[in-house]
Amino acid sequence: MTDVVSAPATSRKDWATDQEVRWCPGCGDYSILAAMQFLLPELGVARENTVFVSGIGCAARFPYYMNTYGMHSIHGRAPAIATGLAISRPDLDVWVVSGDGDALSIGGNHLLHALRRNVNLTILMFNNQIYGLTKGQFSPTSEVGKVTKSSPFGSLDRPFNPLSVAIGAEATFVARTHDMDRKHMMETFRRAHDHKGAAFVEIFQNCNVFNDGAFEHLTGRDQRAEMLIPLRHGEPIRFGADNQRGVMMGADGALKVVDVASVGEEALLVHDETRPDPGVAFLLSRLSGGVDEPTPIGVLRDVEAPDYGALMASQLEEVRRRKGEGDLAALLRSGITWEVDGRSPAAASGGE
Amino acid sequence: MSSTLERPPRRTARLDQVVVRFAGDSGDGMQVTGDRFTTGSALFGNDLATLPNFPAEIRAPAGTLAGVSAFQVHIADHDITTPGDSPTVLVAMNPAALRANVGDLASGGTVILNSDAFDERALDKAGYASDPRSDGSLSAFAVYEVKMTSLTLEAVKPVGARPRDAERSKNFFALGLISWLFSRPIEPTLAWIAERYAARPAVVEANTLAFKAGWNFGETAELFESAYEVPASKLDPGTYTNVTGNTALAWGLIAASVRSGLPLFLGSYPITPASDLLHELAKHKHFGVRTFQAEDEIAGAGAALGAAFGGSLAVTTTSGPGVDLKSETIGLAVSLELPLIVVDVQRGGPSTGLPTKTEQADLLHAMYGRHGEAPVPIVAARTPADCFAAAIEAARLAVTYRTPVFLLTDGYLANGSEPWRLPEVASLPVIEPGLAVAPNHVGADGEEQFWPYLRDEATLARPWALPGTPGLEHRIGGLEKSDGPGNVSYDPANHERMVRLRAAKIAGIAGAIPQVEVDDPDGAGLLVLGWGSTYGTIVAAVRSLRAQGQRVARAHLSHLNPFPADLGEVLGRYAKVLIPEVNLGQLSRLVRAEYLIDAASLTKVQGTPFKVSEIEDAASALLKEIEQ
Numbered sequence: 012m013t014d015v016v017s018a019p020a021t022s023r024k025d026w027a028t029d030q031e032v033r034w035c036p037g038c039g040d041y042s043i044l045a046a047m048q049f050l051l052p053e054l055g056v057a058r059e060n061t062v063f064v065s066g067i068g069c070a071a072r073f074p075y076y077m078n079t080y081g082m083h084s085i086h087g088r089a090p091a092i093a094t095g096l097a098i099s100r101p102d103l104d105v106w107v108v109s110g111d112g113d114a115l116s117i118g119g120n121h122l123l124h125a126l127r128r129n130v131n132l133t134i135l136m137f138n139n140q141i142y143g144l145t146k147g148q149f150s151p152t153s154e155v156g157k158v159t160k161s162s163p164f165g166s167l168d169r170p171f172n173p174l175s176v177a178i179g180a181e182a183t184f185v186a187r188t189h190d191m192d193r194k195h196m197m198e199t200f201r202r203a204h205d206h207k208g209a210a211f212v213e214i215f216q217n218c219n220v221f222n223d224g225a226f227e228h229l230t231g232r233d234q235r236a237e238m239l240i241p242l243r244h245g246e247p248i249r250f251g252a253d254n255q256r257g258v259m260m261g262a263d264g265a266l267k268v269v270d271v272a273s274v275g276e277e278a279l280l281v282h283d284e285t286r287p288d289p290g291v292a293f294l295l296s297r298l299s300g301g302v303d304e305p306t307p308i309g310v311l312r313d314v315e316a317p318d319y320g321a322l323m324a325s326q327l328e329e330v331r332r333r334k335g336e337g338d339l340a341a342l343l344r345s346g347i348t349w350e351v352d353g354r355s356p357a358a359a360s361g362g363e
Numbered sequence: 364m365s366s367t368l369e370r371p372p373r374r375t376a377r378l379d380q381v382v383v384r385f386a387g388d389s390g391d392g393m394q395v396t397g398d399r400f401t402t403g404s405a406l407f408g409n410d411l412a413t414l415p416n417f418p419a420e421i422r423a424p425a426g427t428l429a430g431v432s433a434f435q436v437h438i439a440d441h442d443i444t445t446p447g448d449s450p451t452v453l454v455a456m457n458p459a460a461l462r463a464n465v466g467d468l469a470s471g472g473t474v475i476l477n478s479d480a481f482d483e484r485a486l487d488k489a490g491y492a493s494d495p496r497s498d499g500s501l502s503a504f505a506v507y508e509v510k511m512t513s514l515t516l517e518a519v520k521p522v523g524a525r526p527r528d529a530e531r532s533k534n535f536f537a538l539g540l541i542s543w544l545f546s547r548p549i550e551p552t553l554a555w556i557a558e559r560y561a562a563r564p565a566v567v568e569a570n571t572l573a574f575k576a577g578w579n580f581g582e583t584a585e586l587f588e589s590a591y592e593v594p595a596s597k598l599d600p601g602t603y604t605n606v607t608g609n610t611a612l613a614w615g616l617i618a619a620s621v622r623s624g625l626p627l628f629l630g631s632y633p634i635t636p637a638s639d640l641l642h643e644l645a646k647h648k649h650f651g652v653r654t655f656q657a658e659d660e661i662a663g664a665g666a667a668l669g670a671a672f673g674g675s676l677a678v679t680t681t682s683g684p685g686v687d688l689k690s691e692t693i694g695l696a697v698s699l700e701l702p703l704i705v706v707d708v709q710r711g712g713p714s715t716g717l718p719t720k721t722e723q724a725d726l727l728h729a730m731y732g733r734h735g736e737a738p739v740p741i742v743a744a745r746t747p748a749d750c751f752a753a754a755i756e757a758a759r760l761a762v763t764y765r766t767p768v769f770l771l772t773d774g775y776l777a778n779g780s781e782p783w784r785l786p787e788v789a790s791l792p793v794i795e796p797g798l799a800v801a802p803n804h805v806g807a808d809g810e811e812q813f814w815p816y817l818r819d820e821a822t823l824a825r826p827w828a829l830p831g832t833p834g835l836e837h838r839i840g841g842l843e844k845s846d847g848p849g850n851v852s853y854d855p856a857n858h859e860r861m862v863r864l865r866a867a868k869i870a871g872i873a874g875a876i877p878q879v880e881v882d883d884p885d886g887a888g889l890l891v892l893g894w895g896s897t898y899g900t901i902v903a904a905v906r907s908l909r910a911q912g913q914r915v916a917r918a919h920l921s922h923l924n925p926f927p928a929d930l931g932e933v934l935g936r937y938a939k940v941l942i943p944e945v946n947l948g949q950l951s952r953l954v955r956a957e958y959l960i961d962a963a964s965l966t967k968v969q970g971t972p973f974k975v976s977e978i979e980d981a982a983s984a985l986l987k988e989i990e991q
Binding site for chain 1: 402405406408551598599600601602603604605606610614617618621626628630647648649650651652653655657658659661662665666667668669670671672673674675677691692695699784785786787788830831832833834835836837838839840841842850851
């Protein structure tokens with residue numbers, strides 16, 4: 012979309028504002044911000060053509076720290092606001108930064124519809140499974156039984172699986188990454204950015220104040236090899252320190268984690284991001300039942316579909332081609348009109 | 364009614380005005396019938412005003428009072444301003460239509476009944492214990508019984524349709540009959556039938572036959588003593604069209620887009636009676652109009668605000684319940700200081716209320732319906748055609764002052780219509796977007812910077828810098844911003860300064876809008892002050908009082924926030940001020956609070972406009988008090 016050629020070379024500091032970053036020390040958001048500020052110079056895009064739109068929550072402060080155009084908006088509404096911007100300005104790169112409460116609770120509806128319409132947005136959802144800015148209530152991704160200030164006896168809510176939600180809405184790009192791996196974040200963000208249409212990225216993000224270590228079992232340096240299942244397009248899905256484990260589809264149609272030695276590599280599921288049907292991607296999103304089980308990361312789904320803003324622009328062009336450029340004077344005269352000349356009223360035989 | 368009788372070629376009596384109401388089941392096509400009669404009258408050169416009145420249900424049970432749909436049209440040989448207090452002619456297609464409407468009929472008026480529909484079952488459904496045609500209850504009226512159903516069936520026989528389908532043409536029989544009765548030209552209606560139903564030739568034929576049968580019935584049946592003629596009105600010279608408020612408003616938004624050079628973006632969600640704005644704008648993509656039917660009201664407003672950030676002339680359209688949902692976004696727009704037009708086609712509330720009926724009860728909501736100090740300019744249209752100018756004015760204020768603007772209309776304006784003398788495009792206001800193109804500040808380090816909240820000294824508006832403009836990258840948001848640089852600021856003194864600046868910006872609009880236009884030819888003691896759709900009724904009431912020798916002044920507000928700068932001074936000139944409103948006294952509350960004037964409030968909330976007589980009576984009472 013953006014004219015890559017003409018954008019002058021930039022460095023990380025060009026993309027940072029002079030505003031003091033005010034997340035809690037040790038927050039996972041810092042590493043996500045750094046990954047973005049390292050990535051954008053690599054993408055060769057222009058600052059003036061880049062817009063970050065956010066809702067409300069800790070993550071939503073993100074635009075204030077990016078030296079681009081930005082809007083910190085209303086809780087949950089960022090996908091709707093960004094939709095209006097993206098479809099009226101297809102020349103822009105529009106990013107949405109959101110959290111689990113913002114995207115899946117108060118803003119669930121807008122997220123679903125932005126994904127359904129395939130609006131050209133890159134949506135990053137920082138998932139820390141807690142409400143941080145309101146100081147620690149359970150979120151729509153918190154596990155059942157979570158004890159928080161608003162659930163002293165344990166929460167009763169069944170959590171959303173963000174990737175299942177996105178794939179259920181038939182999002183055309185769905186991926187997951189985590190805040191402990193800058194390289195993986197940058198690669199995932201790059202893929203999401205390059206995708207035309209709506210891209211949804213869940214980022215496992217640690218809230219070290221209200222939900223510290225929520226993903227430690229998965230993303231800790233000593234855990235990753237055995238607990239994260241890296242997805243690589245066109246390759247059998249394998250993981251483990253010695254690639255000794257894999258994912259296969261059972262005779263019942265369910266996916267399961269297996270020992271490669273016992274089933275043979277040819278039995279493993281070959282990852283295909285481009286399957287038009289979201290079924291297998293949905294199964295992958297549900298392979299893990301929680302942070303105690305091996306969990307896929309990377310791109311689950313990347314399919315081509317017309318993006319909404321481009322469709323709208325081409326419809327405008329099509330109508331212009333058919334009807335010609337709008338003519339205001341002709342519009343005003345498009346209904347039945349009649350002339351009054353002021354001397355003898357039309358069709359009248361006299362008057363008073 | 365005047366009655367200069369004219370002789371051959373045809374016995375016609377001349378009338379200076381007539382009010383016709385067509386009433387039937389909501390499936391009977393009464394809106395189409397009324398609309399066609401209106402168009403025929405407009406082409407003939409009458410001045411006119413219309414009042415559609417239909418139930419919220421798409422098809423309420425046939426034959427019941429709940430399902431009655433009506434369309435009233437007032438045609439005259441002179442300038443008129445209302446659809447008429449009471450119909451002089453009522454066309455009733457069934458007993459329920461008669462029962463629901465006969466109470467409004469002027470004494471001595473004419474009732475034309477479809478007598479085929481008056482069987483025992485239908486009378487029972489309408490709640491008639493006895494047949495009104497024979498029990499004397501219609502003795503105050505001239506009643507004409509016409510077997511419309513059977514005459515229609517007979518007329519359309521050549522088409523060979525099943526009786527149930529053939530019967531559907533009976534509204535065109537009624538239209539033909541009334542067109543004869545009031546000497547309307549028939550060609551435009553026949554042409555319209557041919558075009559409207561072009562895809563279904565059998566329907567064209569049936570409707571044409573039914574229409575002609577109705578006309579011929581009037582000509583030959585000698586049921587009526589004479590046909591009537593309402594001569595053309597002396598309108599100002601020009602090209603005219605007949606517009607509803609919704610159409611005029613949609614065209615006004617397109618005009619504002621053309622005259623500002625900003626592409627139009629509509630974010631909307633269907634809601635009665637505002638949906639026609641979305642429908643109309645969706646037709647005009649060749650003007651570069653982007654219409655986005657959002658997932659909900661909130662997203663409609665949100666998408667519009669996003670588009671405003673990107674440089675569109677952004678609009679969201681809705682009715683009362685939708686405004687509730689958009690309030691949060693309007694508050695953000697106040698904070699972001701971006702142009703956003705919020706159209707509220709008011710309807711009866713609270714909650715779902717009366718979706719198809721009119722009310723003016725959202726004024727205080729527009730004024731105050733947000734948390735925090737969040738002032739928003741308010742513009743209100745006064746007639747269906749005025750919706751065009753009001754839309755351009757709302758756009759002008761939004762763009763010039765970088766602010767959300769409320770544009771209030773209502774169900775009566777939205778669906779009502781009137782002849783409109785088309786303006787020349789070149790005469791329409793030009794709106795200057797004045798986009799920021801360069802840095803506006805030099806930092807301590809000598810570097811050029813862009814300060815998104817460095818205001819224009821005259822308007823206090825902040826610069827509007829569009830994404831895509833190099834060097835003007837900036838962040839805006841709902842958190843309080845520092846005066847000037849626009850960074851997040853929790854400084855107490857800065858917050859107070861910003862709250863006062865936003866208030867001063869909106870208050871300052873008073874200097875950029877016209878002063879109050881007072882219609883007071885002879886030094887009256889009473890001023891009737893109105894806003895919005897009460898305009899036509901107030902004008903008619905004041906005319907009537909003056910014709911009786913009374914001295915009454917009149918003024919009407921197009922701007923409700925801020926008020927025109929001289930409003931307080933104007934109000935102070937009068938011993939009494941009367942404020943009629945279709946609510947419980949919202950403008951009067953604002954006026955009392957702002958100017959400490961003891962304004963008298965006249966209120967009505969029945970889902971219908973005031974009658975002229977109601978305003979006249981209230982004004983007369985105050986005039987008597989002044990005399991004493």
